[in-house]
Amino acid sequence: MTLSLILLYVVTLVYLSITERFRNYANLIALQGWILLAVALLRLHSIHLFDLLFVLIETLVFKALVVPMILRRIIRKTKINRVYNSGESQFNSLAGSVAALIASIGITYYIADTSMNVIFFGVALYALLSGLILITTRRRIFSHLVGFLVIENGVFLFSMAIGAEMPSLINIAILLDILISVLMLGMFITRIGDRLHSDDSERLTTIKD
Amino acid sequence: MMIAYILFSFAVAAALQFVPARAVRPVAALFYAAQAALAVWICCRGFGQPSSSFFLFDAAGTLMFLLMALVSPVAYYHACDYLEQDAPRDFRLFTQLLVLLCTAIAAVYFASNIAVTWIFLEATTLCAAGLVYHRHADGNLEATWKYIFVCSTGIAMAYLGVLLLCGMSGEEGLSYQRLAETASRANPLYLKVAFLLILAGYSCKMEIFPLYTIGVDANYSAPAPASALLSTVLVNAGFLSIFRVYKVMASSEVFPWVCNVLIVTGVLSLLVGALFLRRTNHCKRFLSYSTVENMGIVAIGLGIGGAGVWAALFHVVGHTLIKSGLFLQIARVRKSYGSYRINRLGDYMNISRTGAVTMIVGTLLLLAFPPSPLFLSEVKILGGTIGQGKWWLTAVMLLLLCIVIYGVWDKVLKLCYRPAAVRPAAAQSPRRLLSLSALFLLLCAIALGVWQPAPLADLIHGIATF
Incomplete structure (x- = not known):
C-alpha cells in the first residue's frame, strides 16, 4: 500500500513538470498533501499516540487543506492561470524531470545500504530536484512557490522514513517548515500581488550591484 | 538555564508589545543585561556543562555567545538613534525582532543536537525576515521575499542532510557527540552527501558560496544596525553549525x-x-x-x-x-x-x-x-x-x-x-x-x-x- 502511494506521489511530480495551468498545480499540491497524510498513517502507526496525532493533524490541516486553499486564492486574486503567457513546449520541462528521476534512481541505488529506506530517499531526492527545476526554469513567482512546496513535501516524506525514532524533534521541525510555507504564501497573497502588480519574477530584480 | 533564558526572552518580547513607548528601551536593556549576565554565569561556572537534553554550554558556543553579548547591545544603542524617526509601533516591532533573533541565535550556539540547531536556524530566518522588511518599501519586500525563499529552500536542503545523518545514527539520537561516535562506522557516501547538503543549505546563513547572495541582499535591505548583527552574529551561527558538522566528520574516513x-x-x-x-x-x-x-x-x-x-x-x-x-x-x-x-x-x-x-x-x-x-x-x-x-x-x-x-x-x-x-x-x-x-x-x-x-x-x- 505504501509503495502504491509513493508511486502515485512520483506521478504527481512528473505531472507537475508538464502541466501548464496553475489550478492543476494547486490540485497536485493538495493531492500530495493527502498522499503524505496516508503515508504518515501507514508509516508512523508505531509512534506515541500524541506524536502521531500531531503529525496527522498538521499534515491534514496544513498540507492537504490550508496550503492548497491559499494557492487557489492566489490564483483567483492574481487572475493568472497559465505558466507561460503564450503556448510554449513542455518538452524541456518533461526532459528535465525525467533526467532528475533517472539521476535520483541512480544516486539512490549507488548509495543504498540497509540503514536507509531507499524508496523514501529516492523519491525525496526526486522531489528536491523537481522543486529546484521548477524554481530555476519557470519565470513566474507562483511556479517558484510551488517548487518550494514540492521540496518541503519531499523533505517531509523523507522525514517519515526515520520519523519513528525521534518524533518530537521531527514534529517541531515539520511544524516550523509549515509555518514558513504559510508565511511565504501569506506574504505572496497580501503583499507582492498588491505592491508589484505582477507575479512575474523579472519584476523582482531591482536589487542588484 | 538555557530554557529559562529562552522563556525569559519570550517574556521580554511579549512585554515589549504592551509596555508604553517610552519603556521599550529600558525593557530591551533588561534583555541585554540578562544576556550579559548569562555570559558571565557560563564563564564563571566553566564550559561543557549541559543545560538540558538539547543544549550544552560548550567552549565554541560560549565564545560566540560572548561576542554576541558584546556586539548586540552596541548595535541596539545605534538602532535607537538610527530609527528615531520611525513610528513607535515600528520601533517596538524592530526591538522585539532583535530580541527574538538574539535568542534564536543563542540557541543555535548552544544546541548540542543537530536537529535543534536546524530548528533554531530556521527560526532565525523568520526573525531576520522581519528586520529585512522593516522599511516596508518595494525593495525591502523583494529582499524579504528572496531571503525567506532562498533561506527556506537552503535550510530544507540542509534538513535532508540532517535526516541522512539521522538515518546513519539510527536510534542513538542526533546529539553531535553521538553522531561523532557513529560517523567512524557510517557509510562514507551518506556522510559525503549529508555534508554537501548541509554545507550548501547553511551557506545562506554563513554567507559563503553558493547561497551567499541572499545574505548580501538582506544586509542591503535591513537597517544598518540590524545588518551589523546579520553580518556577524548570524553569520557566526551559520559558521558554528557547519563547524559542528565538520567536527563530526573529523572522526570519519571522509x-x-x-x-x-x-x-x-x-x-x-x-x-x-x-x-x-x-x-x-x-x-x-x-x-x-x-x-x-x-x-x-x-x-x-x-x-x-x-x-x-x-x-x-x-x-x-x-x-x-x-x-x-x-x-x-x-x-x-x-x-x-x-x-x-x-x-x-x-x-x-x-x-x-x-x-x-x-x-x-x-x-x-x-x-x-x-x-x-x-x-x-x-x-x-x-x-x-x-x-x-x-x-x-x-x-x-x-x-x-x-x-x-x-x-x-x-x-x-x-x-x-x-x-x-x-x-x-x-x-x-x-x-x-x-x-x-x-x-x-x-x-x-x-x-x-x-x-x-x-x-x-x-x-x-x-x-x-x-
Missing part, C-alpha cells in the same frame, strides 16, 4: 574529502567577494561582500585543518568585532548624507573626523594590516597552505587578497577625502558617542591583535583541538 570541499568553497567565496567588492556601488553591499570574502578565508582555514582551524576561529572573532563596528559606522555615514551610494559620498573627514577615523581604522583592520587580528589568522592560514605544499592555493589567495585590498581601500579613501556629490544634512550633529562606540569595537579587535588574554587563547585552543 574527513580529507570534507576538507577539500571546504577549500573549494572558500576559494569560490573569496573569488566572488573580491570581484563584487570592486563592482558594487552601495556601502552595505560592499561590506556584505567583504563578509563573503572573510567567510571564504574561514572556510579555507577549516579546510587546511590543524593550525588553520585555530586561525579560522580567531578570524571569526576578529571579523565579528571589526565588521560590526564598520556597519555601525556606515549607519552614521547614512545619517550624514542620506545615501549609501558610494559614488555620491565624499569629504567625510571634514564632516565627522571621529567617524572618518573610525572608518579608516576599521578598513585597515578589515584588510588585515597589523595590528589587526585578521593579520594573525591570515598569516597562519597562508602558512598552513605553504606547509601542506598547496602553493596554488597560496598564490590564488594572495592574488585575490590583493584585489580585495585595492577595491576596499579605493572606496574608503574616496568616502573620506573626495569632494562629495551630495551635500550632507546641515542640521545633523556628529553624535560623537555613537562613532566612539563603533570605535570601541574596533579597539577591542586591535587589543586582540596585539595580545590574546590567556583565557581566550585557551578557549580557542580548546575548540580547535579535537
Whole structure:
C-alpha cells in the first residue's frame, strides 16, 4: 500500500513538470498533501499516540487543506492561470524531470545500504530536484512557490522514513517548515500581488550591484 | 538555564508589545543585561556543562555567545538613534525582532543536537525576515521575499542532510557527540552527501558560496544596525553549525574529502567577494561582500585543518568585532548624507573626523594590516597552505587578497577625502558617542591583535583541538 502511494506521489511530480495551468498545480499540491497524510498513517502507526496525532493533524490541516486553499486564492486574486503567457513546449520541462528521476534512481541505488529506506530517499531526492527545476526554469513567482512546496513535501516524506525514532524533534521541525510555507504564501497573497502588480519574477530584480 | 533564558526572552518580547513607548528601551536593556549576565554565569561556572537534553554550554558556543553579548547591545544603542524617526509601533516591532533573533541565535550556539540547531536556524530566518522588511518599501519586500525563499529552500536542503545523518545514527539520537561516535562506522557516501547538503543549505546563513547572495541582499535591505548583527552574529551561527558538522566528520574516513570541499568553497567565496567588492556601488553591499570574502578565508582555514582551524576561529572573532563596528559606522555615514551610494559620498573627514577615523581604522583592520587580528589568522592560514605544499592555493589567495585590498581601500579613501556629490544634512550633529562606540569595537579587535588574554587563547585552543 505504501509503495502504491509513493508511486502515485512520483506521478504527481512528473505531472507537475508538464502541466501548464496553475489550478492543476494547486490540485497536485493538495493531492500530495493527502498522499503524505496516508503515508504518515501507514508509516508512523508505531509512534506515541500524541506524536502521531500531531503529525496527522498538521499534515491534514496544513498540507492537504490550508496550503492548497491559499494557492487557489492566489490564483483567483492574481487572475493568472497559465505558466507561460503564450503556448510554449513542455518538452524541456518533461526532459528535465525525467533526467532528475533517472539521476535520483541512480544516486539512490549507488548509495543504498540497509540503514536507509531507499524508496523514501529516492523519491525525496526526486522531489528536491523537481522543486529546484521548477524554481530555476519557470519565470513566474507562483511556479517558484510551488517548487518550494514540492521540496518541503519531499523533505517531509523523507522525514517519515526515520520519523519513528525521534518524533518530537521531527514534529517541531515539520511544524516550523509549515509555518514558513504559510508565511511565504501569506506574504505572496497580501503583499507582492498588491505592491508589484505582477507575479512575474523579472519584476523582482531591482536589487542588484 | 538555557530554557529559562529562552522563556525569559519570550517574556521580554511579549512585554515589549504592551509596555508604553517610552519603556521599550529600558525593557530591551533588561534583555541585554540578562544576556550579559548569562555570559558571565557560563564563564564563571566553566564550559561543557549541559543545560538540558538539547543544549550544552560548550567552549565554541560560549565564545560566540560572548561576542554576541558584546556586539548586540552596541548595535541596539545605534538602532535607537538610527530609527528615531520611525513610528513607535515600528520601533517596538524592530526591538522585539532583535530580541527574538538574539535568542534564536543563542540557541543555535548552544544546541548540542543537530536537529535543534536546524530548528533554531530556521527560526532565525523568520526573525531576520522581519528586520529585512522593516522599511516596508518595494525593495525591502523583494529582499524579504528572496531571503525567506532562498533561506527556506537552503535550510530544507540542509534538513535532508540532517535526516541522512539521522538515518546513519539510527536510534542513538542526533546529539553531535553521538553522531561523532557513529560517523567512524557510517557509510562514507551518506556522510559525503549529508555534508554537501548541509554545507550548501547553511551557506545562506554563513554567507559563503553558493547561497551567499541572499545574505548580501538582506544586509542591503535591513537597517544598518540590524545588518551589523546579520553580518556577524548570524553569520557566526551559520559558521558554528557547519563547524559542528565538520567536527563530526573529523572522526570519519571522509574527513580529507570534507576538507577539500571546504577549500573549494572558500576559494569560490573569496573569488566572488573580491570581484563584487570592486563592482558594487552601495556601502552595505560592499561590506556584505567583504563578509563573503572573510567567510571564504574561514572556510579555507577549516579546510587546511590543524593550525588553520585555530586561525579560522580567531578570524571569526576578529571579523565579528571589526565588521560590526564598520556597519555601525556606515549607519552614521547614512545619517550624514542620506545615501549609501558610494559614488555620491565624499569629504567625510571634514564632516565627522571621529567617524572618518573610525572608518579608516576599521578598513585597515578589515584588510588585515597589523595590528589587526585578521593579520594573525591570515598569516597562519597562508602558512598552513605553504606547509601542506598547496602553493596554488597560496598564490590564488594572495592574488585575490590583493584585489580585495585595492577595491576596499579605493572606496574608503574616496568616502573620506573626495569632494562629495551630495551635500550632507546641515542640521545633523556628529553624535560623537555613537562613532566612539563603533570605535570601541574596533579597539577591542586591535587589543586582540596585539595580545590574546590567556583565557581566550585557551578557549580557542580548546575548540580547535579535537
